[in-house]
Amino acid sequence: MIASDLRSGVEQLGDMIAEASVIVPFTGAGISTECGIPDFRSPGGLWTRNRPIPFDEFVASADARNEAWRRRFAMEPIFAAAKPGRGHRALAALYKAGKIPAIVTQNIDNLHQVSGFAGDHVVELHGNTTYARCIGCGQAYDLAWVKQRFDASGRAPDCAVCDEPVKTATISFGQAMPEQAMQRATELAQQCDLFVAIGSSLVVWPAAGFPLLAKNSGARLVIINNEPTEQDDLADLVIRHDIGETLGPFVGN
Template sequence: MIASDAETGRKHLAEMIESASVVLPFTGAGISTECGIPDFRSPGGLWTKNAPIPFGEFVASREMRDEAWRRRFVIEEQFGAAQPGRGHRALASLYRIGKAPAVVTQNIDNLHQASGVPEDDVVELHGNTTYALCLSCGRRYEVAWVKERFEVTDHAPDCTSCGGYIKTATVSFGQAMPEAAMRRAEALTLRCDLFLAIGSSLVVWPAAGFPMLAKRNGARLVILNREPTEFDEVADLVVHADIGNVLAPFVTH
């Protein structure tokens, strides 16, 4: 069913959440746009300005590593002060009352954690851009540390422990998906009886497969997204409206 308006969609969503035993929120970039973080594909989105740097190019080229970090520092200047929006806070409320055991996200912005969902219960399928890791030994580095050294040499620093390449803890095109996160997301998907796909275009695989896995396993599927998705016709409820407006009433304090 496609809701005729936001209010109708909100009413049906509330009924579905109330009757569900286990709700699994699955989020994409659309939940963070009201926080000042643009999505990737829409006009003015991040990828319309700079094509993403594939993982293979990052590893093969110092120039590409330097460029990747330059872009990361620009993002920090533009969006580093972003705070959780109404959608994030609503999902944190569902977590606090025991309706949602975790949040599965395609986002890398750390806003679910900032909204109050514990780090261990935010399943990040595409990693996290708020810190960095050595690709060889896994040592963690803070972005501020990388920036400080970049500004001195105009090059991305290498790992001080093993000399490996330091990259934001995100999953780039061509990079392997995080196995533990994928396994946990699958287990959560199979456990839920209501799957909420929020702010995702549902075109990036394999993450986009989770809504259909939930549906095939007997869960009801809700899609809340400004634009239509390829899965709308199989969803139990589709709401094409502002995510913050629809989810705001679910925020509890």
């Protein structure tokens, strides 16, 4: 059911939150756009200006690795300046109130952790861009370590432990999804009684399968997104309004 207007949608969402025992939010890029972080798919999004660099290309080509890091450092002022928005803060309030056991996200910006979620309770399906990791041995690196070496040599650094390439701790096209995160997201979708998809186009698979899994496991499904999604017909409530305005009333004091 599509909410007729924002006020009606917020009221219905409030009732569903009050009735739910276990709420699992599933967030996409739309929740972070009010924080100044551009999304990827929309007109004017990052992928309309820069073709994504697939994982196999990153591994095979030093030029691709250099370009990937050049782009990442060019984005650093945007990520560094971003603060949790109303959507993040509302979900953190429900988490602190005991309604949300964990959150599943497609985002890589670390804003759920900054808003108050414990790191162990943020299930990152597409990784995290605020640090780096060796694709060979898994050694973690601060971005400052990478930038120092990149600036000194003009080249993306290799791991100090095993000499394999170092990459942002994100999941690129063609890279295997993180098994533990996928398993945890599956369990959360199966165990909740309210699943709320927020700011996701629901077109990136396998992540887009989690709302369906939750619905098929007996949960009520809410979709909050400015644009229609292919799963709207399955949802118990669809709110096509600004995410910050929709979730703002739930931020609390």
